[in-house]
Amino acid sequence: MSANYEPNIVAFLCNWCSYAGADLAGTSRVQYPSNVQIIRVMCTGRVNPLYVVNALQQGADGVLVSGCHPGDCHYMEGNYFARRRLGMLKDLLEFAGVDPRRFHMSWVSASEGHKWKEVVEKTVEDAREAGPFEGFRRRQIDW
Amino acid sequence: MDLDKLRETAAEVAGRDDVKYLIGWKKGSYGYRIAPAFVEDVEAAAELIFSPLCTANLATYLTLVEKLPLPRGQEPDDRKVALMVKGCDSRAVAQLLAEKGIHRDEVIVIGCPCPGMVDPDLLAEKYPETEEPAELKWSDDGFVIVRDGEETAVPRDELLAEKCRLCRYPNPVVSDIMLDDPVETWEPAEDEGVTEIEEKEVDGRWAYWQEQFSNCIRCYSCRNVCPLCYCQDCILDRLNPTWVNRSVNFSENTAFNIARAFHLAGRCIECGECERVCPANIPLGKLNRKLAREIRDKYGFEPGLEPEGEPFQASYKPDDPEDFIL
Amino acid sequence: MSAMLLNKEKWPDFVGKLTGKKLWAPQGKGEEMRFAPVTEGEAPALEYGNTRVPPKQAVFPQTETMFRFQLGGEEVEVPEPEEETVLLGVRPCDARSMAIVDNLFGWEEDDPYYFKRRELVTLVGLACSEPGLNCFCTSVGGGPASTEGLDLLMTDLGEHYFLEAVTEKGEALLKEAGDLLEEAGDDKVKEKDKKIEESAGKIKRSVDHEGVPESLPGLWDDPLWQSVSASCLGCGTCTYLCPTCHCFDIQDEVEGFDARRCRMWDSCMFGEYTLHTSGHNPRPTRRERTRNRINHKYSYFVDKFDVIACVGCGRCINLCPVNIDIVEILRQVKEAI
Numbered sequence: 001m002s003a004n005y006e007p008n009i010v011a012f013l014c015n016w017c018s019y020a021g022a023d024l025a026g027t028s029r030v031q032y033p034s035n036v037q038i039i040r041v042m043c044t045g046r047v048n049p050l051y052v053v054n055a056l057q058q059g060a061d062g063v064l065v066s067g068c069h070p071g072d073c074h075y076m077e078g079n080y081f082a083r084r085r086l087g088m089l090k091d092l093l094e095f096a097g098v099d100p101r102r103f104h105m106s107w108v109s110a111s112e113g114h115k116w117k118e119v120v121e122k123t124v125e126d127a128r129e130a131g132p133f134e135g136f137r138r139r140q141i142d143w
Numbered sequence: 144m145d146l147d148k149l150r151e152t153a154a155e156v157a158g159r160d161d162v163k164y165l166i167g168w169k170k171g172s173y174g175y176r177i178a179p180a181f182v183e184d185v186e187a188a189a190e191l192i193f194s195p196l197c198t199a200n201l202a203t204y205l206t207l208v209e210k211l212p213l214p215r216g217q218e219p220d221d222r223k224v225a226l227m228v229k230g231c232d233s234r235a236v237a238q239l240l241a242e243k244g245i246h247r248d249e250v251i252v253i254g255c256p257c258p259g260m261v262d263p264d265l266l267a268e269k270y271p272e273t274e275e276p277a278e279l280k281w282s283d284d285g286f287v288i289v290r291d292g293e294e295t296a297v298p299r300d301e302l303l304a305e306k307c308r309l310c311r312y313p314n315p316v317v318s319d320i321m322l323d324d325p326v327e328t329w330e331p332a333e334d335e336g337v338t339e340i341e342e343k344e345v346d347g348r349w350a351y352w353q354e355q356f357s358n359c360i361r362c363y364s365c366r367n368v369c370p371l372c373y374c375q376d377c378i379l380d381r382l383n384p385t386w387v388n389r390s391v392n393f394s395e396n397t398a399f400n401i402a403r404a405f406h407l408a409g410r411c412i413e414c415g416e417c418e419r420v421c422p423a424n425i426p427l428g429k430l431n432r433k434l435a436r437e438i439r440d441k442y443g444f445e446p447g448l449e450p451e452g453e454p455f456q457a458s459y460k461p462d463d464p465e466d467f468i469l
Numbered sequence: 470m471s472a473m474l475l476n477k478e479k480w481p482d483f484v485g486k487l488t489g490k491k492l493w494a495p496q497g498k499g500e501e502m503r504f505a506p507v508t509e510g511e512a513p514a515l516e517y518g519n520t521r522v523p524p525k526q527a528v529f530p531q532t533e534t535m536f537r538f539q540l541g542g543e544e545v546e547v548p549e550p551e552e553e554t555v556l557l558g559v560r561p562c563d564a565r566s567m568a569i570v571d572n573l574f575g576w577e578e579d580d581p582y583y584f585k586r587r588e589l590v591t592l593v594g595l596a597c598s599e600p601g602l603n604c605f606c607t608s609v610g611g612g613p614a615s616t617e618g619l620d621l622l623m624t625d626l627g628e629h630y631f632l633e634a635v636t637e638k639g640e641a642l643l644k645e646a647g648d649l650l651e652e653a654g655d656d657k658v659k660e661k662d663k664k665i666e667e668s669a670g671k672i673k674r675s676v677d678h679e680g681v682p683e684s685l686p687g688l689w690d691d692p693l694w695q696s697v698s699a700s701c702l703g704c705g706t707c708t709y710l711c712p713t714c715h716c717f718d719i720q721d722e723v724e725g726f727d728a729r730r731c732r733m734w735d736s737c738m739f740g741e742y743t744l745h746t747s748g749h750n751p752r753p754t755r756r757e758r759t760r761n762r763i764n765h766k767y768s769y770f771v772d773k774f775d776v777i778a779c780v781g782c783g784r785c786i787n788l789c790p791v792n793i794d795i796v797e798i799l800r801q802v803k804e805a806i
Contacts, residue, residue, distance in 0.1 A: 049405050050378070050386050053398050058724065070461065080459035083468070084442075088408045088456075090467055091437045095340065095430065096401060097349025106469035119469050135349065138394045139724050171792035174602065178792040179700040199791065207702065209740070209754040272602055274673050358501070360522065360531065362736070364704030368790055380741055382720075389720050389733050390532040420790035422521060422706050424501055 007061040007127035009036045009120075012051060013108075014044050014079070017068035020110035025117055032117040033124040036064070043067065044105075045078025049089040052103060057138045062102045062127030066119065069107040079107070101126035102133060144193050144255065144323050152320060154188035156225045156251060165225035165253075166204050168197040174272030175263055175279070179204065193227070193322075195261045195279045195286050198304065200414040201226055202235035205245050206373035224250055229257035231306065233315035234412035234447030235370035240317070241452050242410075244373055254318030256326040261286055262304040263419070269302070270295065306415030306428065308332040317450055336426065337433045352397065358423040359396040361389075365417035365427055366403060371410045378402065404430035409438050409455025412447035473643055473650040474657060475623075475630045481512035486645050487555055490591075493527055494557040495520045504556065515558040515625075518601050519782065523563050523712035524556055525570070528586045531709075532733045535582065535719070540726045550585040555642075558595040561615040561622070562606045562780040566712035567592070568618030572774040573715055582732075591638045594619040596665060600672045603783030605796060608675035611780050613668040624661050631661045674783070676799045682771035684806045685764050693801050698759035700791040705736035707785035707793070708762065713778045716742075737761055763798055 013019040019040050044067030052063045073079045094100045106119045157165040169180035169190045177196045182188050239245045258281050278289040285299040314325040366372045378386050388395045411431040418428040438444050441464050444455050494513035496505040503522040536545040574580040596614035616622050621639035624631040634640040708714040718735035743752045752758050770778035786794050
């Protein structure tokens with residue numbers, strides 16, 4: 001691992017809570033690590049587990065999925081489905097040998113700019129500790 | 144099990160006007176092989192068997208049928224399909240019913256209580272196959288191999304398939320006709336295969352699967368044999384967008400295997416077919432059983448038990464565990 | 470060409486002489502053997518039935534980059550062919566399959582990717598002394614010591630390997646080994662012949678294909694196709710593991726702005742194999758696909774190149790999860806004619 005390694009984080013944020021939360025963090029001038037590439041989705045319930053796998057394959061060292069708190073989903077129940085689904089994915093990835101520090105999920109509401117900062121810091125820190133995830137890159141093998 | 148009774152029942156069912164065909168097991172072309180039998184007329188029922196070699200889960204054929212568009216004016220053939228099931232196979236049927244992949248009135252389920260199957264690889268390793276088809280029977284405390292009129296008794300533990308050692312439901316959970324009295328269930332073994340990997344360090348697990356997945360030739364037999372992989376348009380076949388590239392290398396193979404296992408989370412009924420058919424001998428069942436274990440422990444859910452129940456991934460409880468959430 | 474003897478004790482030295490070339494040999498354990506690069510300084514033990522995955526991957530890799538390019542760029546980069554490779558311990562059926570597939574890739578125009586590798590590969594065969602349960606090479610034109618496609622054939626005579634060069638490449642290998650070898654006397658030649666004969670006698674299964682190539686297309690709508698394909702799962706095991714199956718698919722893979730065009734094995738048993746963009750599929754069910762597999766091997770290929778595209782290695786029979794047995798299918802075909 002090189003000394004100036006900076007992890008790449010891909011974050012899937014739901015449009016209604018976490019994306020607004022991240023926006024709030026920005027407008028309130030809250031400083032948080034710039035390693036995060038945000039992809040806005042309408043709801044965490046539409047995050048296909050393969051998004052996470054593909055992100056890791058294409059260069060992410062860590063993936064974050066963030067949405068509304070349980071009960072707050074704009075679509076009533078999307079985050080409940082996501083919780084089950086991605087909880088299983090986390091177990092599966094861990095079992096397959098993907099460092100558990102590479103995949104996180106969080107609930108960040110539109111008013112939680114500060115929580116967003118904490119979540120990002122934790123995700124980046126974890127991915128930094130886990131190191132670059134070269135083993136899973138698409139291109140490293142006979143490309 | 145009384146084979147005469149099995150054949151009689153099968154003949155009766157296959158002879159019914161509202162039955163298209165009956166799917167059962169018959170002797171294969173050589174050695175220990177078993178072939179699925181599609182019985183359309185009464186005579187063909189005479190070749191059906193049920194033996195410790197009948198590992199194949201025939202429920203996959205319920206959804207594997209490729210239906211062609213009908214010529215104008217032709218009525219669809221909506222006769223029923225009769226299916227012989229063991230305990231695990233019946234769970235596949237129950238899960239298909241729960242997911243509404245099939246309708247209850249499309250199938251006639253013939254239940255075969257199952258005292259446990261042999262592991263075909265283990266069997267062939269210890270008692271090499273010959274070109275003559277061999278027979279296997281259950282005895283009180285194990286299996287009997289019948290070959291050229293000679294009988295060899297083998298203790299149960301020596302040949303019992305892994306999936307059967309772990310089995311908790313040897314008796315069919317759904318059936319219209321039961322061919323025998325329920326067998327006595329046994330204490331399921333600890334799933335050491337999964338535990339062993341769980342106990343490894345994260346890098347050790349990665350290395351383990353890296354070795355396994357690099358052997359994958361992407362023949363998709365694991366997907367095709369699975370009774371619960373029945374999407375008309377599989378995500379692995381999609382090209383636009385391409386979820387998993389077609390190129391065969393460790394990265395894509397891993398993505399493929401993760402996707403396959405994940406799509407069976409809360410649905411896999413642990414019939415072990417994926418593992419049996421894999422030409423690269425990848426222990427695919429471990430991935431599925433790990434998920435099944437987590438789901439049982441964390442969510443108290445087991446698939447393939449309630450034909451009317453709600454599928455795991457299509458339902459939720461407000462108090463589902465969320466200790467992994469930041 | 471010349472026949473020589475190699476004492477098995479000198480086998481590691483013989484392998485050592487091949488340095489500078491990439492060595493492939495059967496590796497793995499038990500039934501999971503497959504051809505893989507040999508670690509330098511090691512002499513592979515050649516005690517195995519046959520590899521599960523055929524060595525066709527040495528000349529026709531499962532995934533092969535045809536060229537790389539940049540999105541929006543104007544140049545393509547074609548990968549350089551690899552270094553010389555020697556395959557040790559190829560079974561005669563698998564070597565024969567390469568000779569058969571050469572026809573296809575050389576049909577009208579040579580396929581540059583295939584032949585580049587083909588020319589760089591030297592095949593050192595090992596005659597079969599213990600044929601497998603489902604081997605039927607003798608009835609489709611091969612045999613446990615067939616030399617077709619090979620450069621050098623070795624026969625295990627207990628203490629020695631009996632080496633016969635088949636091509637100039639093989640002759641060159643013998644020359645390189647030079648002083649490790651001894652001349653093979655007449656008695657050894659006889660011993661070898663006897664061994665081969667014994668081995669051929671151990672092959673139990675056979676197909677009778679007389680008249681099959683001409684009459685197969687006539688069985689187009691025969692009910693036998695429905696019955697033999699009823700249990701087919703539509704997986705790619707039989708075709709991917711077949712040494713003569715050679716179908717491929719071409720895909721572009723893109724990562725950011727980097728892209729490559731590559732080709733990979735495809736299987737006629739997959740539903741999407743013949744699927745048109747319109748949604749129409751001329752082989753809509755497994756019945757048509759199974760029929761095509763048999764027709765291709767035993768009729769179309771014969772028609773075109775005058776050789777059956779099946780070498781009788783038995784892999785598709787061994788590994789079919791639902792016991793679809795090509796020997797049995799051909800027996801039924803023969804009956805139906």
